[in-house]
Amino acid sequence: AQSVTQLDSHVSVSEGTPVLLRCNYSSSYSPSLFWYVQHPNKGLQLLLKYTSAATLVKGINGFEAEFKKSETSFHLTKPSAHMSDAAEYFCVVSEPGGYNKLIFGAGTRLAVHP
Amino acid sequence: DTGVSQDPRHKITKRGQNVTFRCDPISEHNRLYWYRQTLGQGPEFLTYFQNEAQLEKSRLLSDRFSAERPKGSFSTLEIQRTEQGDSAMYLCASSPTGDTRSPLHFGNGTRLTVT
Numbered sequence: 001a002q003s004v005t006q007l008d009s010h011v012s013v014s015e016g017t018p019v020l021l022r023c024n025y026s027s028s029y030s031p032s033l034f035w036y037v038q039h040p041n042k043g044l045q046l047l048l049k050y051t052s053a054a055t056l057v058k059g060i061n062g063f064e065a066e067f068k069k070s071e072t073s074f075h076l077t078k079p080s081a082h083m084s085d086a087a088e089y090f091c092v093v094s095e096p097g098g099y100n101k102l103i104f105g106a107g108t109r110l111a112v113h114p
Numbered sequence: 115d116t117g118v119s120q121d122p123r124h125k126i127t128k129r130g131q132n133v134t135f136r137c138d139p140i141s142e143h144n145r146l147y148w149y150r151q152t153l154g155q156g157p158e159f160l161t162y163f164q165n166e167a168q169l170e171k172s173r174l175l176s177d178r179f180s181a182e183r184p185k186g187s188f189s190t191l192e193i194q195r196t197e198q199g200d201s202a203m204y205l206c207a208s209s210p211t212g213d214t215r216s217p218l219h220f221g222n223g224t225r226l227t228v229t
Contacts, residue, residue, distance in 0.1 A: 101159055
């Protein structure tokens with residue numbers, strides 16, 4: 001069965017410093033992996049997706065993630081945090097079967113301090 | 115593309131009452147999903163429709179829960195005899211196909227509080 005583990009429930013950074021949100025996955029298949037962001041009182045928004053093309057995936061708002069099969073990881077990074085990046089981030093794996101059933105991690109809350 | 119719309123945004127109800135939520139997907143999206151998100155957790159899959167057919171239901175969806183999508187457009191999720199444990203955010207999402215390269219589009223959710 002597919003699953004994802006987000007290694008940090010909370011991450012706090014200063015504005016302008018790098019962001020690293022860690023995610024490990026478990027999958028018997030070649031997975032499709034996603035990062036979604038959820039701002040307070042807002043819906044989930046897709047940041048980026050990996051679907052077996054390039055292992056380094058670029059997303060919106062300067063975020064990117066690297067798929068590392070040997071480490072079963074899909075960590076999310078951003079070179080320089082902005083105050084508006086403060087939100088909940090979810091690492092997600094798609095269950096095979098053809099209909100996009102998503103399995104979410106528990107989430108990482110990112111705080112950005114001035 | 116007006117996005118996925120959910121109604122109401124908030125619902126407060128007393129234990130034992132029935133509640134119904136509505137989801138309007140992006141037009142022409144034939145796939146519709148319901149998820150539930152409790153405080154401090156990621157969303158959990160509840161059920162999935164392709165057009166009007168309900169193709170999968172999670173074990174999380176007890177007999178008190180029923181979902182419909184009668185004409186393959188909007189969907190409703192009803193909870194009968196609500197319990198305090200039903201308090202959560204209920205999220206609806208839609209997608210145009212089942213291809214994993216086609217992302218899900220989520221609504222803003224309905225927050226249910228059972229007192």
